[in-house]
Amino acid sequence: MEVLKYVISDSNLPWWTKLYFTIIFALVVLVAVNLAVGIYNKWDSTPVIIGISSTMTPINKIPFPAITVCNMNQAKKSKVQHLKPGSVGYAMLQKTCYKETNYSQYMDIQHKNETFPNFILDISEKCSDLIVSCTFNQQKIPCTDIFREIFVDEGLCCIFNFLHPYYLYKFKSPYIRDYTSSDRFADIAVDWDPITGYPQRLPSSYYPRPGVGAGITMGLQIILNGHVNDYFCSSTNGQGFKVLLYNPIDQPRLKESGLPVMIGHQTSFRIIARSFEALPTIRNIHRTKRQCLFSDEKELLSYRYYTRRNCEAECDSLFFLRHCNCIPYYLPLVYPNASVCDVVHFECLNSAESQIFDVMSSQCKDLCLTSCHDLIFFPDAFTTPFSQKDVKAQSSYFKNFSSDYIRNNLAVVNFFHTDNYFRSSVRSAYTGPTEYMALTGGIMGLMIGFSVIFIAEIIYLILFILTMLILVMF
Template identity: 60%
Template structure:
């Protein structure tokens, strides 16, 4: 027999001896029967097969737990603590007239003129703007935004009566004009531009504080909430209480005799309820308000929070972003809607070298789209050429901390005004005939129906402790695996061998010393 075969045989005998010793003494269930030669062969085979099946099943279950951990790192639960509506702002509300231009103002526009061409854009009508491709405004103030402002109904014309918390207030102290995707609209309880934007925008004007009131603009965000010290009167205003009389009631005048073109197939208004720091998008989400009716919107707040431990999870896996993790160009606070608005602005800049008047002016020197850009803007609105805007929006994940508002779909009845013997609680209606009221006016109530609500909390689905508990439980259930078994493996593979080697080496050294001593004694 060659030396190599002899070495291999010796190693195998050593491995076999140590394996039998390990299996006879291990804490794993069933293995001590596998190498017990005192048992019949079929018993050894039976326990070996049972052990292999148990290991196979345990590994599959443990892999499933790992995949669950990887695919669902965050779970959304319900907060055990109730949040009072006074801790969050009453929703920001935007009201837009479906009429895009006052008939008396635009009736004199001549066909083919610059004003007539801009009017077609305001009314979303098909028009060939090619001959205006080299048009240059006479002054910087001659912008499409100013044109929209001049032809549209102002807030004091649209919103004619306002009550908030049983107090009748001047509507100009509650609403201010703002440009959105539906044109010039009226906005309530929106965060002051100083706190919302990183730099000023000349098209944003704050009419919220007038001479009659001393309301002070304060900062608010979903993470920190309101400042600790608040003035006597401030906005964004928080919720007061429940019921219509503790909410916001507005009377709208549709001015149907002034209708020139509508954003829909009818007359009336659009309304949107949203977060005070969000970019409103009426075209996508606006709800209709019918003239000649009273409409009630019962507010359902929905709040999201996140525990700090999920910061360690990659944002793509947790599918949300903390405000300080992604800085926006124009907005101070990150929200998904603000991020998507900036994506749209970047898309138009790249394609048309300008930004539509209702989108955030992300660069101070950016050009607001005017009539010479309308052909390009129309193409960009219809077709996303290379998917750039969509790709950008895919990175706009939801905010980890957010507040949203929903009008309860089961509590938005529209109550028609009576044709005869009209009697109203609101004194404003006393000055008008029944026909005028039915054709032009609408009442809208926004109110909470509950003093408290529960937040949704994003937390880790399984942390390291939970993962070890789940996998450890599976392994222990299947074949008795434990941390002690790992200690046994380390002992038999490393410590035992090392101890045997040291012991043999010491024994050989003692033997050499004894032999040398005997030889020295014999020589003497």
């Protein structure tokens, strides 16, 4: 800046020298402004950067993943083979088995106080029959003490390590099963969320259970019995099971995301935990810019804790409520007095299910941004078949059956962590006011010697010129 002042004010310099330095100054200012605008645009377009936490998180500070297990068999043959076409039960069976049927003919049939959820509960395999052996952290545990029945989009399934409904939902639903109904249940339900974690004071035995250690022996092993001879209809084109690993405060959706488990095989799921954290400084950035929501920024209708999956589940509930004036049994009741869909709604449900991705539903889900604090589990599965000869397994449960029965009906599933520690991903501001001023000031200072003093000089020069003009005019 001093060079430019000297060149302009020195009348002894030739004109071409003044022109040369004036052109150079203009080019340098143009480059400096262009670079400064580039920094601003980058800060405006990507205000949040995701980095890796400098500290390791032990797996015993987070819950073991919630696990839902479903039998692909939607109905037990022994329970439904007596149903006759034209009856309400037959209509419910067709819906359970995903059969194409004209349900309008059943709308005027009188009900016998049997609702669709109760029908599914009656014809589905119970958890005590499906999951026949459970071992967690090398301890044999009665499966009925750690698995509870839950309604999901695959029907009646079994769930492990899910947050107790008292902590998860804002009001009680008639179809939320009690997780502590067993007299032998030793674990005490506690609250947990990704921001505050577990309470400071914990009982000796509680759930959601935390991770214990790495390796198969420190994880969960279950033995599943498919009871193939009692198959009636399958949710897929084969026999077997579906499992899903997820955050204990999330709404499980098995139909599209469930992972297959084959009968006659041992399937192991290596669990890779990944958590997301966010610094409080990004709260000042608009949610559409940072693309995540803090749990207190969006209140859900039925869930106490915000997650993207819970928000999308409520969008589906509102969609069905708007189209059919009822909510399917596997979705959250967004209003305590909302009706659960039954036979009279089946025709409307079929139509609505084909329109679930319409504009209004998509607009609702577009507002369901990712949680700024979240916990996700990525399962890495590998499968090995049982021996084709005599099956020799460590579990004492296998001793009660022949090798043919084991290969045709049973499956062993292992869930375990691969590491004792993991690193969280941290969302932080890409540049704050200090960093932005430092970057911009560095460029401007390098190019044209710009400084805060120079701004004061410009203001002084403008005021001086205006004063002189005023004096000349008057």
